[in-house]
Amino acid sequence: MxxxxxxxxxxxxxxxxxxxxxxxxxxxxxxxxxxxxxxxxxxxxxxxxxxxxxxxxxxxxxxxxxxxxxxxxxxxxxxxxxxxxxxxxxxxxxxxxxxxxxxxxxxxxxxxxxxxxxxxxxLLALNDGLTGLNNRRGFDERLDAEWNRAMRDGAALSLIIIDVDLFKKYNDSFGHQAGDTCLVKIAQAIQLGFRRPGDFPARYGGEEFVVLLPETDLQGAWARAEAIRRKVESLEIAHPANPNGAFVTISLGVASAIPRANGHRGVAKLIEAADKALYDAKEAGRNRVAQASTDRGECGEQPSP
Structure with missing residues (x-):
């Protein structure tokens, strides 16, 4: 003026x-x-x-x-x-x-x-509208960045893939609105379980969630995953169709690596390993954590817990 x-x-x-x-x-x-x-x-x-x-x-x-x-x-x-x-x-x-x-x-x-x-x-483009977590796009961008940083620093990078057990039956029993409420509660439990600044939880799609854990080996990631499994179980969200009990449960697959190869190939190997571990958890009866490790030639292995 x-x-x-x-x-x-x-x-x-x-x-x-x-x-x-x-x-x-x-x-x-x-x-x-x-x-x-x-x-x-x-x-x-x-x-x-x-x-x-x-x-x-x-x-x-x-x-x-x-x-x-x-x-x-x-x-x-x-x-x-x-x-x-x-x-x-x-x-x-x-x-x-x-x-x-x-x-x-x-x-x-x-x-x-x-x-x-x-x-x-x-910011809205990277967030999931239902749960408030990061969405698949945000996760993919962060995974590439953390992979490159871990490769540069020679640090471990762990990934947890989470799936809600028998979620389709839950929706069939209670309706999709109740299903959305269930997913929001699980997302909150996941978010509260990972409070370090570098931890990166996201909704992967549907009833699947992922958590990226920089500078965390397989043993540490397995312990964090088990804590989340117990936290979700303690919510006591009614699910009569679940053979593991009367409440909603989750299955988790954990993989960890020290990146030694740049590009999408190494990232894909880490996701594939965590996804295979999730499959093993479901085959073993659900409501549990299973672990896997990537091929040493691509990423380098981390010790089992």
Whole structure:
């Protein structure tokens, strides 16, 4: 606001000065051209230093013009006409300069709003709308990043794949709305079970969840998975069709590796190993944690718990 007021003051002072000078002389025309440059700068400059400097220079030329005016043999009527026209042009130019500055500030504000809106959209694109966890896309991006970081640091990277046991029968018994509520409760239990900043739980799709555990070996990942299994079981969500008891349970597959190969091949091997472990947990009767390890040639193995 102060900058706008200063620019407006400069415009008015110069307009009055040029109106008093003889603008029919070559010197007066030069002053007018410089004034237009001053206003143009006022519309784009972030500092008023250049504007003030040019204003002082123009003022000096105006003073000189007052002494040179009597020398020129120009009819008085033409002088007055030139003054009036030039005065109007000066005011219009000043108004356009201030308007341009306001428009620039408005566009900057809108650009900032667009940046915030785009950031929110990007966040929504990576989140699961039902559970509030990260979605499959967010998980894939994070897995690639953590794989590369673990390979660079020579650190272990573990993955847990979680599946809700007999979830289709749960939906058939209680309906899809109750199924959604069930998934939300399980997601909350998973999220509370992994509180380290690097832990990355996500909804993998349907009734499947995944958890990425940087700098965690197979033994540590197995212990975390077992704690989550017990936590979900303790929720005591009724599920009469579950042969392992009257409540909802989960099966978990755990895999761990020290990455030694870049690209999607090593990542795919880790997912494949965890998925195979999940299959083993289901085949063994569900409601349990099974572990696996990736091929040493691709990732390097971690010891079993």
């Amino acid at each position: 102060k900058k706008k007021t200063a620019n407006l003051t400069v415009c008015l002072l110069l307009a009055i000065g040029i109106f008093m000078a003889d603008t029919s002389t070559p010197l007066g025309i030069a002053v007018g051209a410089l004034y237009i440059l001053v206003v143009a700068l006022s519309a784009v400059a972030d500092s008023a230093v250049n504007i003030v400097a040019l204003s002082l220079f123009c003022s000096g030329l105006l003073v000189s013009g007052l002494f040179l005016s009597p020398i020129s043999a120009v009819p008085q009527s033409l002088v007055i006409a030139n003054r009036c026209i030039f005065f109007i042009l000066i005011l219009l130019t000043g108004a356009l300069g201030i308007y341009g500055q306001r428009m620039r500030q408005t566009l900057q504000a809108r650009d900032a709003e667009l940046v915030v809106a785009n950031a929110k959209l990007e």
